[in-house]
Amino acid sequence: MNEARLGPRAQVILMVALVVVLAVSLSLMAPDTFPTLRNAQSMMGQIAPLGILALCIGLTFLIGGIDLSVVAVANTAAITAALVGTALEPSLGGAGASAVGVLAALVIGLIAGSLNGYLVSTLRVHPIPITLGTMSVYMGISTGLTQGATVYGTGDLGALSVMAVAMMPLSFVIFLLLVVVFAVITMKTRLGFQMYSVGESAKVARFARLPVDRITMLVYCCSGTLAAVAGLLMFSSTNAANVSFAGSYLMQAILIAVVAGIDPYGGAGRMWMIIIGALAMQELQTGINLALGTWSGSSFAANFVWGVLLIAVLGLSKWMSTRKRRVRKETVEAELAPA
């Protein structure tokens, strides 16, 4: 596990420290409301869908791509679950209909992801315009189906966000499990190593006879399916789905992936850091809410803060990695220099 592959270790220390400092200072700011089980549970419930979307972005970052269609896929999946669930409820009953709805949503996510993967890998087109295009297509389909209206479900999925496992909401447990699974895959398996290689340089990986197209396809399929899971979690907490939901999630998911130290150019980063990044984001959100109180513009101000943070963190990590590279180059040159 070298630093070249995982990125600077300082980032991990910095982020963990940030999470702890934020937790302590928020507890001091609001001793009655912040350090309570209830608040922790509600924060975890909010982290789950956003964190899973960040996992999608992180996985695609790792292979040097990006999936901008995640929020559109999530909303489409949620709408599918709602429509299928409502349509089947009379014949299958609440639980059965919800189960079929969930399955349909996951299939939709897989199809959406495989379309992205197919276009990116087979045509070898840059993922930015491709996923922007498919984002618009998925949004268009679900807007057309719902006419832009909000659709409601049968209510049987609410358990996902209400049910608690070890005092954590089930949705948060799902998020943790998914991150752990992908952290193990990326760190411990041959496939994971190949993913890092593709991200470092697809051309080199191709010449090394790695199945670049298959790996790309697989990652985008995972991203689509995970986005559908995120959509289901969003749907379960409100029992409502709409194309325009979660408008700011794309930016926040990218922010979490960048904050978590996953290199947008590919080939470096630790997947498990997504958890730390998501925690930091949620604490910041709570902090902003505390600081701004009931001001009507607070959600817009939060967007402003996310934008500033995204650029600041991106700049900082760029600076850190260039400095690292320079230091490494200087050490190598010093060692090679004739004594």
Add this chain to the structure above:
Amino acid sequence: MPSRLADLFRGRRELLLAIVVLLACLVLAIANPTFLSAAHLFGLGRSSAVIGIMALGVLLVLLTGGIDVSVSAIAVSAMYLTVVTLRALDFQGTFLVAVGLSVMIGALLGLVNGVLVAWLKLPSMIVTIGTLTLYRGALLAFVGTERIRQLPSQIGDFSTSSVFTTQSAGRTVSLHTAVLVLVALAIILALILRRVWWGRFVYAIGDDEEAASRMGVPVHTIRTGAFVASGALAGLAGILYAGMNRAADPSTFSGVELTVLAAVVLGGAAVAGGRGSVLGTMLGVVLITVVGSSLVLIGIPAAWQSLFIGLFVLLGVCAPAIRERRVERRRGMVVSE
């Protein structure tokens, strides 16, 4: 036969697009004859002017190998800030002052993008997604959320300004000045890109940054300039839009960046940079506007519009890629697995 047909259009994206535009118009005109009325055609010109002006800026950024999705936020910020400032000063002078102010604000916001992308070497997609939310968030949080209907008089007067007036179906219809602005800007930009040395540099950077910089091209300056121009054009589009609609609404233009990008990509600009033309972009804008505003005419609900925009983007990106892959395979350049 198919290969000969493909040969005919190889490298002639504009010709192919022009034929598609004409075909689309023909189909629409047959489906609904009101399509060819002067009123509808002038309306199309009017609605393509704003998208078109923004598209010129995005084309410039794309040519240098970057991407700019913050144009919609820049347009709305520049427009709303200008109107708020002029109202606070109780300004009653000429429209040109408002235009100048809005263009300047737009250029300034574009400069931020440019510096971040060119000098700090951050990925332009993520930077502009950041500034997109940042500008819009700042505008709505700190400047205001209310729709201003009482524009300074001269800005409002712009909505009725026209270059050409004719009679159609008993009504007087006129071609809006904004269309003339778009055409003039397109011609100027096309001339710059073809004839002026720093216009050629834009293509050079997009094609191969390393080679360009070794040739002595001031890569950072040109790249920053592209973002500044993109911001300035977005500012112009914003204030023209406010003038045309006699209102300044800080929540307009959301999602417009996608339409603009779709038009530019459809017009043949490569997202990797170095390829694209003003003529192609303008044809892309016309096609998107014609299809977008005519869906309702032929009975497709407006809710499906973003599906069509998405399909256009995919078509614009995938069609040349499929051809490229085929050529590479024929030459045995593809590393098989």
